[in-house]
Amino acid sequence: MEKWWLAIKEERKYFGMVTIVFLTSAIAGYFNGDSLIEWLKQAGVFGEIEKVVQSINSDPSFFNAFTTIFFHNLLASVVIIFFGALFFGIYPFFTILVNGMMLGTALLMTAKLSGENPWVIFVHSILPHGIMELPAVVMAAGIGVHLGTALFRRLLSFFVPARLEASVAEWKAIRQHLGPNLVVIVILLFCAALIESALILYGVS
Numbered sequence: 001m002e003k004w005w006l007a008i009k010e011e012r013k014y015f016g017m018v019t020i021v022f023l024t025s026a027i028a029g030y031f032n033g034d035s036l037i038e039w040l041k042q043a044g045v046f047g048e049i050e051k052v053v054q055s056i057n058s059d060p061s062f063f064n065a066f067t068t069i070f071f072h073n074l075l076a077s078v079v080i081i082f083f084g085a086l087f088f089g090i091y092p093f094f095t096i097l098v099n100g101m102m103l104g105t106a107l108l109m110t111a112k113l114s115g116e117n118p119w120v121i122f123v124h125s126i127l128p129h130g131i132m133e134l135p136a137v138v139m140a141a142g143i144g145v146h147l148g149t150a151l152f153r154r155l156l157s158f159f160v161p162a163r164l165e166a167s168v169a170e171w172k173a174i175r176q177h178l179g180p181n182l183v184v185i186v187i188l189l190f191c192a193a194l195i196e197s198a199l200i201l202y203g204v205s
């Protein structure tokens with residue numbers, strides 16, 4: 001347990017940065033949802049969600065809902081981390097930005113259609129599983145950003161040798177903390193999928 005907290009603590013700068021981006025984009029998505037909804041649809045952002053919903057509706061059992069949600073979110077986290085490392089942190093930054101806007105827009109549209117307070121919708125339908133799922137997404141994006149920027153600094157060190165020692169130390173720390181952080185992400189996604197599957201089964205989510 002201690003090594004998990006230490007690993008999270010070592011990445012807190014990146015997790016904090018990604019959290020700010022997510023919250024800011026979610027607020028922007030809520031207040032600009034009417035103008036963003038069409039752009040998000042055209043960008044195919046809702047397409048993946050629709051596929052998940054269709055898969056669950058085809059077999060609304062707890063096991064199918066759980067495996068569909070868990071493996072979808074796990075794959076998304078792996079992609080965020082991998083492409084974050086590959087494209088210098090740009091992909092996870094953009095992903096977390098879009099996800100925040102999507103959440104804000106979805107809250108706005110649901111509130112308009114149902115007439116309910118958006119805070120009630122958030123607490124009732126999103127928070128129970130989001131309290132696990134959102135930190136996992138933030139962690140994956142933060143790790144992706146860190147890996148991408150660390151790779152950029154390593155490449156830069158080939159042209160600025162004075163930076164090489166710091167880059168080597170950074171990658172050593174990344175290797176030490178990457179495993180524990182990945183374990184935490186998997187546990188959070190597992191718990192989130194359990195909760196969301198139960199909510200779907202009882203018609204809450």
